[in-house]
Amino acid sequence: MDRMVFGLLETLVSRGFLSNRDVEAARTQAGNVCAHLHSDAHSVQEATRKANEMAEVVGELNLVCHALLRILIDKGIITKEDFNNAFHELDASDGVVDGKLAKKREAKKGETCPACEAKNPVGRKSCMYCDAPLEQKPVKAPDVGRSKAKPKKKAEEPWPPIGDMPEFDA
Numbered sequence: 001m002d003r004m005v006f007g008l009l010e011t012l013v014s015r016g017f018l019s020n021r022d023v024e025a026a027r028t029q030a031g032n033v034c035a036h037l038h039s040d041a042h043s044v045q046e047a048t049r050k051a052n053e054m055a056e057v058v059g060e061l062n063l064v065c066h067a068l069l070r071i072l073i074d075k076g077i078i079t080k081e082d083f084n085n086a087f088h089e090l091d092a093s094d095g096v097v098d099g100k101l102a103k104k105r106e107a108k109k110g111e112t113c114p115a116c117e118a119k120n121p122v123g124r125k126s127c128m129y130c131d132a133p134l135e136q137k138p139v140k141a142p143d144v145g146r147s148k149a150k151p152k153k154k155a156e157e158p159w160p161p162i163g164d165m166p167e168f169d170a
Helices: 002-014 020-074 080-093
Strands: none
Touching: 002 020, 020 080
């Protein structure tokens, strides 16, 4: 194909439609485009490699969290219900119920404690500093209140469920 293109260019130069300068400029531009494409392909490969490395780390951290949670539950240090309550409380603490924590853990619209005047994350029932009760405002979080009564049905599995680690493509 390259021979055909260059043959066409030589014909156009020989008949006066293009100058040698035009052909050289086209060759230079083609070389620059090829170099740029090669650089972009290298950047994509590097980004893919880094994403795969991060997926490996996330998978390992997920496994560690699951193992630690299982040990805590098996040793009776925490119950599945306590874990779920803490999970939902922390999820709501940044003001957004989305299954993750924002970098800044204190909510912008948090409660101010009437006793010590400290700022508390949204969704807390008592001050995280002095344990005084906070005025309750509705938060868009699942109802996971801590009740002392035994639940009639089996406690909800922790989220993410133990043993359900997502698989990552390498």
